[in-house]
Amino acid sequence: MVMNIEVEVLSTSTIKPSSPTPSHLRFYQLSFIDQLSIHIYNNLVIFFPPKAIDSNQTLDVVEISHKLKTSLSHVLTQYYPLAGRIKDNLFLTCNDEGIPYLEAQVNCKLSDILPNLQPSELPKFVPFELDGRVDLLLGVQLNIFKCGGIAIGFCITHKIGDALSALMFTKCWAAATRGDHDEDIPWPIYESSTLFPPKDMSKIDMPTIDHIPTKNIVSKRFLFESSKIEALRAKYEEKGNNFKKVIRPSRVEALSAFISSRYMAATKEVFGPKKRRYSIAQAFNLRTRIDPPTPENSFGNFSRQFIRCLDSLGGKEESYSYLVREMRHLMKCGNEKEYAKNIQMGIDQCLIFNKEHAEEIAKGELIDLKFTSICRFPLYDHFDFGWGQPMWIGANPLPCKNLIIFVDTKSGDGIEAYIDFEEEDMAKFERDEEFVSFISSTK
The missing domain is CATH 3.30.559.10 (Chloramphenicol acetyltransferase-like domain)
Known part of the structure; x- marks a missing residue:
């Protein structure tokens, strides 16, 4: 029997960097490959069981949501371009406008849908349609199942980052949520526009x-x-x-x-x-x-x-x-x-x-x-947010x-x-x- 999965968004908030982006970093230059890339979303959905693997303690969803939002705000100080907006296929304005954070209720238990979840169902667990119709660069959705299990779904635009950039962002966010020291977290290096200098794209027939x-x-x-x-x-x-x-x-x-x-x-x-x-x-x-x-x-x-x-x-x-x-x-x-x-x-x-x-x-x-x-x-090793490895990670195409x-x-x-x-x-x-x-x- 096919399970009819319904996901109801309960709340939406905006997460901004915990400290303002310095004025000299307010403009982020796109690289040549960024310019060639289309504004569609890389995305993952990370499923966790209702009990922490290491301690067998039931997950406290309220506490988890608070930790996720706090750590996300901290991480955005290092990933400050993601809290900005795209301008004219040339640069980002890193204006700290922030990213949406959604909390949603799912009408079933994790055991009802895993391990046979169809990829066509994964978009229900992320905050945006994947075709890039909005100007946001990053979005997060915390999905809460009836059993107490959760799924963290997120979207990062392909316009400014490839799949590995999305994975490294998640690795840093997981490490910050676990409470790792800043010096142990592999924070991003921004040198793409230096290594791949932007070009005049006016004569190039760019796909949309x-x-x-x-x-x-x-x-x-x-x-x-x-x-x-x-x-x-x-x-x-x-x-x-x-x-x-x-x-x-x-x-x-x-x-x-x-x-x-x-x-x-x-x-x-x-x-x-x-x-x-x-x-x-x-x-x-x-x-x-x-x-x-x-x-x-x-x-x-x-x-x-x-x-x-x-x-x-x-x-x-x-x-x-x-x-x-x-x-x-x-x-x-x-x-x-x-x-x-x-x-x-x-x-x-x-x-x-x-x-x-x-x-x-x-x-x-x-x-x-x-x-x-x-x-x-190593997705499953890197995506431990503090309550053990995920049950499964869905990579929606x-x-x-x-x-x-x-x-x-x-x-x-x-x-x-x-x-x-x-x-x-x-x-x-x-x-x-x-x-x-x-x-x-x-x-």
Whole structure:
């Protein structure tokens, strides 16, 4: 039986930095990648059981809410841009206007919805629609379940920060709520506009949320256990030169290629191999790829996609081995320092690709599959707010067609894949027998 989840907002307050932002920090310059990014929201929902794991004490929701608001106000003194507003795709005014903090009541127990919560339900637990129709940069919603459990949902605009920036913000907020000393908290470093200087965007045809296909998009969550992932990696490992070196795809390479191949196979009768082509894109964290590298707590957009077309001749696009090689080549190109150096000079491969293939894309003749991964970031360890690890963390996908996000399971050895496809494509994809044979569950 499907649970009808209702979330009622009980109160809304505004949280401002606990101390005013100094006058010399009132203007925050956007970087080139910030300028290229669209104002949609990265978001997470963090679920906690009704009893603290460490002490087995029932959570005091009133006390928790007070701690969350107090620590959030403190954290905003360091993350002061998030309490400001965007101006003309050039800069932020860091005017301490603050961020909304909502408290909401949920009409069920956590046990009623976990572990089978559908991604389509996650937006109920965050304060904004994800399509960026409001000018706020950050919002928080504390959801209270009938059992006493809670879920902390938040949204951070992609306009000024990538997924890692959102995760680092949450890590700092959790640490402050726990009561960690300031010197032990990895506060943000602001250097993105220096490393990626802003450009005159007047001659660049910038996409907006209205240009992103969001209608009839279905979001699903699929679980791949470690044994299935390792089976894929082993099955499609390749021998190197003179058969002396074995090349085994990474977990992300293997799953990306597998999902691509099954999507193409499931939808080929609609598209036809001679009528449409495919491209694959992978988001890369540029912090480790610029010279010299910058720390992971560098705040801003430090990620961009590298994208390449697949060869559509001879049905190669349906070959898993071919796709593994193509994904590996894409990874190699995105990992090269030259790629990051070009972006620092204002040369963006993704922007150039979309311009060169604009007609194909507009006609629907080029189908893109966009992959991003936040695997290996220890979410469950970092998001302890003082009452133990979360039960589960839901990473609601951005409202974007053909987007696939990989997240580690709580155990760390499996991967949850959040997939956004058009409704008709998703129905065919879920019926693909080979795909179904590799997933442990569909949620």
